[in-house]
Amino acid sequence: MNTGMISGPADLSSEYPELIDLVAGFGGERLELGTIFKERTGFRIKALNKKKILYLKLSQPVLKTMLLPGELIRYVSMGTLVWSVEMLVSGHWASYGNFTTIILTNQRFIFLNVDTKGKPRGMLYSQLKLSALKNISSGLLGGIKLNPVSGKARQFQGVNKRDAKNLKSLIEEISAGAAGMVSTGLESPGLEHLCPYCFSPVPDQTFLCQKCGTTFRTPKQAAIRSLILPGWGDFYLQNKVVGGMKMFGMGMVYLILLGSLFAEAPGKAMEVVIPLVFILILVSGLNALATLVIAKKGLVPLQKGTGLGATSHPIN
Numbered sequence: 001m002n003t004g005m006i007s008g009p010a011d012l013s014s015e016y017p018e019l020i021d022l023v024a025g026f027g028g029e030r031l032e033l034g035t036i037f038k039e040r041t042g043f044r045i046k047a048l049n050k051k052k053i054l055y056l057k058l059s060q061p062v063l064k065t066m067l068l069p070g071e072l073i074r075y076v077s078m079g080t081l082v083w084s085v086e087m088l089v090s091g092h093w094a095s096y097g098n099f100t101t102i103i104l105t106n107q108r109f110i111f112l113n114v115d116t117k118g119k120p121r122g123m124l125y126s127q128l129k130l131s132a133l134k135n136i137s138s139g140l141l142g143g144i145k146l147n148p149v150s151g152k153a154r155q156f157q158g159v160n161k162r163d164a165k166n167l168k169s170l171i172e173e174i175s176a177g178a179a180g181m182v183s184t185g186l187e188s189p190g191l192e193h194l195c196p197y198c199f200s201p202v203p204d205q206t207f208l209c210q211k212c213g214t215t216f217r218t219p220k221q222a223a224i225r226s227l228i229l230p231g232w233g234d235f236y237l238q239n240k241v242v243g244g245m246k247m248f249g250m251g252m253v254y255l256i257l258l259g260s261l262f263a264e265a266p267g268k269a270m271e272v273v274i275p276l277v278f279i280l281i282l283v284s285g286l287n288a289l290a291t292l293v294i295a296k297k298g299l300v301p302l303q304k305g306t307g308l309g310a311t312s313h314p315i316n
């Protein structure tokens with residue numbers, strides 16, 4: 001049994017008493033504390049470290065099931081997934097659906113989509129195995145960009161500068177030692193989307209988890225909804241903030257349409273209504289196309305599978 005003792009820098013637990021609970025909660029050696037809390041002094045470092053502890057605590061139920069035997073957490077950071085099309089369409093509001101806890105283990109990067117408080121949302125989980133990682137570079141606006149050997153890069157903004165620097169040097173360290181990096185590039189799958197219930201990878205373009213039977217929302221279904229009513233597709237993809245904003249915007253447009261129908265003389269009203277209807281069709285069409293791309297961000301469950309239980313990784 002874990003006694004709640006913390007191995008690693010001796011004074012960590014006196015500085016961060018909440019760490020004792022966290023370590024005990026994992027029920028075994030899961031945290032490389034010396035690496036995770038590499039930064040100990042400096043402006044706002046204590047607040048940042050406390051946030052890491054909180055985010056790890058909130059992700060603990062997921063991580064306990066997800067981590068493989070012998071897998072150790074080496075670093076934790078927080079960022080906002082950059083998904084260009086979505087940011088173009090929804091601007092600042094796009095970030096509300098893209099907050100991510102970034103976890104580096106001795107085997108992979110784990111990305112957990114979280115709410116504004118840091119709680120995993122049960123959707124949009126993914127991984128990038130270290131054997132599939134080419135390098136890590138600086139992203140847009142001071143974030144980080146994880147470049148796989150093959151496939152699309154994953155980019156995050158709003159990552160703390162020190163975290164970005166530490167993650168880079170950790171990856172360089174691993175590359176130099178080649179421990180765990182078996183970068184043949186041949187069977188490297190790149191970024192893999194994970195079933196949020198059994199955590200097994202689900203191949204791209206498939207919307208059924210072969211292990212547990214969970215089904216996922218498809219880009220096509222999301223796009224059709226967006227075409228009918230802008231915002232509906234976002235709701236379908238569980239992005240309620242953006243969906244609400246779009247529906248509010250459309251409501252305003254409909255009000256203007258109705259208002260002009262009643263306010264103007266019948267002949268004149270059409271001069272306002274016809275262009276507005278054209279704009280509506282155009283907006284809906286573009287929005288549907290955007291939704292098609294946005295939905296490819298990851299897996300959002302539709303119906304939880306019944307084949308759960310035998311699939312989760314037992315913790316020693």
Ligand SMILES: [Zn+2]
Pocket residue numbers: 195196197198199200209210211212213214305
């Ligand atoms: Zn599954």
